[in-house]
Amino acid sequence: MSYSAIIVAGGSGSRSGGKKQWMRLGGRPMLDWSVTAFSGALQIVVVVPVDDVIQATQRYGEAVTVVAGGSDRSGSVVNGLRALEAEDEDLVLIHDAARPLLKSSHIDSLLQTLKTQRSAILALPVTDSLKQGSDVVTGAPSRDRLWRAQTPQAFRYGDIVRAYKAWPGGPATDEATVAAAAGIEVALVEGDVRLHKLTYPNDFGLLEALMDKPVKQIRVGQGFDAHRWGDGESVWLCGIEIVHNQTLVGHSDADAGLHALTDAVLGAAGLGDIGDHFPPSDPQWKGASSDRFLQYAVDLVRQNGGTVINVDVTLICEQPKIKPHREAMRVRLAEILGVTIDRVSVKATTTEGMGFTGRQEGLAAQAVCAIEL
The missing domain is CATH 3.30.1330.50 (2-C-methyl-D-erythritol 2,4-cyclodiphosphate synthase)
Known part of the structure; x- marks a missing residue:
């Protein structure tokens, strides 16, 4: 199935110690991993901070369309959607560059689901015991039917564009939240622990450990x-x-x-x-x-x-x-x-x-x- 991809890399990386999209993972800038993973897409849009547009354009050339991000994640995704040349029923996958270990199998799982569903996201069921509280435990919510959302998240282009137009504003940590608020049913597709999101400096070591190591001969x-x-x-x-x-x-x-x-x-x-x-x-x-x-x-x-x-x-x-x-x-x-x-x-x-x-x-x-x- 044909699809386009938006890679969101517009953050400042304040929690990770810098612009993580350019930090090296496995010897390559982290953003490279996602660009490579989407090599089969009809169009790849990379959303970066305005100061990084020239750097990204020089690095990826005609392989991607580079646009500047917005003031928050929602604004960055909207800018990426505007840069796509797509029709209403065309498929678009939106992905965080901070999840660099994306594989073709993850993309294929989403595309297969979109044959029968309007939208789908990768997610993992919550397996840890949950606790509420600040300094002490004040509650223990049930983990039943709770999922950890991952990316990519897949939609019909027209659906997600209209969903963002209807979004009242405020924080939206992912596209599934925006889609669900617009009445779009979002299917859950089993994710992968390797799609762990790089947020803190220690996450680099974890992702390195999760990487597929070259087979020695x-x-x-x-x-x-x-x-x-x-x-x-x-x-x-x-x-x-x-x-x-x-x-x-x-x-x-x-x-x-x-x-x-x-x-x-x-x-x-x-x-x-x-x-x-x-x-x-x-x-x-x-x-x-x-x-x-x-x-x-x-x-x-x-x-x-x-x-x-x-x-x-x-x-x-x-x-x-x-x-x-x-x-x-x-x-x-x-x-x-x-x-x-x-x-x-x-x-x-x-x-x-x-x-x-x-x-x-x-x-x-x-x-x-x-x-x-």
């Missing part, structure tokens, strides 16, 4: 690399230089362990492979230290919201002996990865004289990396 990548032996006096493996009577031949320093691990890190995040980022055809990488490649891959993962959980590298060779250097390799890898050493494993094995590594024609390395996104 564990991703695993693997890498493999091999280089042939050539003339030399040392070899680089897993960031450590080992004195040896040969060296590994490659465009960079040919550190097969770091190359395999770099591919594993990039693969876990779906960011390609080492050749995509450091092509061997590029002369700037000739003789380059491979720890730069691994550091780049780790930084790229972090920029994409990931962290390295653990890595496991296996060196496959007949020579040199890896065990004497294994702990130094673990320390160096942990340093580059920014993790504790217990998250780094380095192993070595042979192929029992078989294949190119068994014939000592070259060295191979394979690596596995787990990241959390």
Whole structure:
């Protein structure tokens, strides 16, 4: 069903410590959450204090119509209704920006109800025991058939416009009050505790706790690399230089362990492979230290919201002996990865004289990396 939306954000926020519509919730200005929730509306009108019209217009552009609020909530809603381009039977949802955790399911529930009702609001039944009194309890009203009104509140455009014209004035904390006074029947639709209204500073922590947290994913990548032996006096493996009577031949320093691990890190995040980022055809990488490649891959993962959980590298060779250097390799890898050493494993094995590594024609390395996104 088609509908338009009015988001009321015209208050001064005196109880919350400032203009709460611009305070950050989950890393975003609170008003952003409601604007996003109504992305399916035909038209979105945002009502803000007159001093904030320019700021809101610049932020949301053509996605919304921004109007200045009135002297009270009723005046702000009326200004929002005037800005709508709507016919009498068109549907309009009026929502408080101070209830930022609005979901499409809440909107759908209201729209479904409007198929058979003239108007509807989201509300929760009162479950707490009620008490009257100032300093002491003087009464205990029944909570039976009592509801806590929430927003959005949904109406036919013509109905709510006429209801406000008939309103005698004075405080009207929500549109349902105005509609009911005009003889419009308002249906109750079950609300949601996540639509808690932000009023006081402590409410920010409560809303943060009620937010849908991003689902964390564990991703695993693997890498493999091999280089042939050539003339030399040392070899680089897993960031450590080992004195040896040969060296590994490659465009960079040919550190097969770091190359395999770099591919594993990039693969876990779906960011390609080492050749995509450091092509061997590029002369700037000739003789380059491979720890730069691994550091780049780790930084790229972090920029994409990931962290390295653990890595496991296996060196496959007949020579040199890896065990004497294994702990130094673990320390160096942990340093580059920014993790504790217990998250780094380095192993070595042979192929029992078989294949190119068994014939000592070259060295191979394979690596596995787990990241959390």
